């Protein structure tokens with residue numbers, strides 16, 4: 108079954124429901140985000156749920172990010188330098204590498220898959236925009252650990268599932284308002300993913 112990551116979790120009750128419906132829970136600990144929470148929130152969430160928690164970060168030093176919480180994964184939501192990619196090889200942490208959905212980042216994608224075997228998230232170049240699905244489709248075919256994010260909602264999720272990614276990543280599309288998840292939207296997406304797998 109295609110896996111689900113519900114991202115931008117900032118309330119315990121949302122984390123508890125997400126842990127019943129999704130495979131990964133994302134917590135954004137970068138102050139750049141309106142969904143920002145302190146890294147300590149991850150350690151609190153881990154007391155309530157048994158699904159892997161992803162610490163999503165745009166900026167900051169890798170060593171600091173890795174050590175600031177007990178997250179199971181670190182999602183590096185920026186384009187890394189060659190030195191930073193090399194640096195990730197020295198850590199035992201599991202990473203998610205963000206690849207912006209634009210042809211000009213195809214060589215970056217290739218560098219990551221040659222050097223590492225971590226998860227990759229292909230997501231829109233600009234937050235709030237829909238991902239370039241043609242580019243996402245190409246990456247999904249070339250590497251089996253690609254997830255897709257960027258503009259997924261309960262109403263359009265089938266379009267993303269049809270590319271058969273390893274996982275899908277949803278943040279704003281499951282919100283009631285910024286920072287608060289809409290439980291009905293989370294349930295609707297999870298049901299659609301289950302049904303999709305069943306009819307394939």
Ligand SMILES: O=C(O)c1ccccc1N[C@@H]1O[C@H](COP(=O)(O)O)[C@@H](O)[C@H]1O
Pocket residue numbers: 113114115133135137139140141142163164165184230234235236256257258259276277278279280
């Ligand atoms: O969600 C955020 O606020 C965020 C901030 C900074 C970097 C990444 C962020 N979220 C990631 O973007 C995807 C897609 O989001 P959306 O569904 O289009 O709103 C999300 O799942 C996170 O991995």
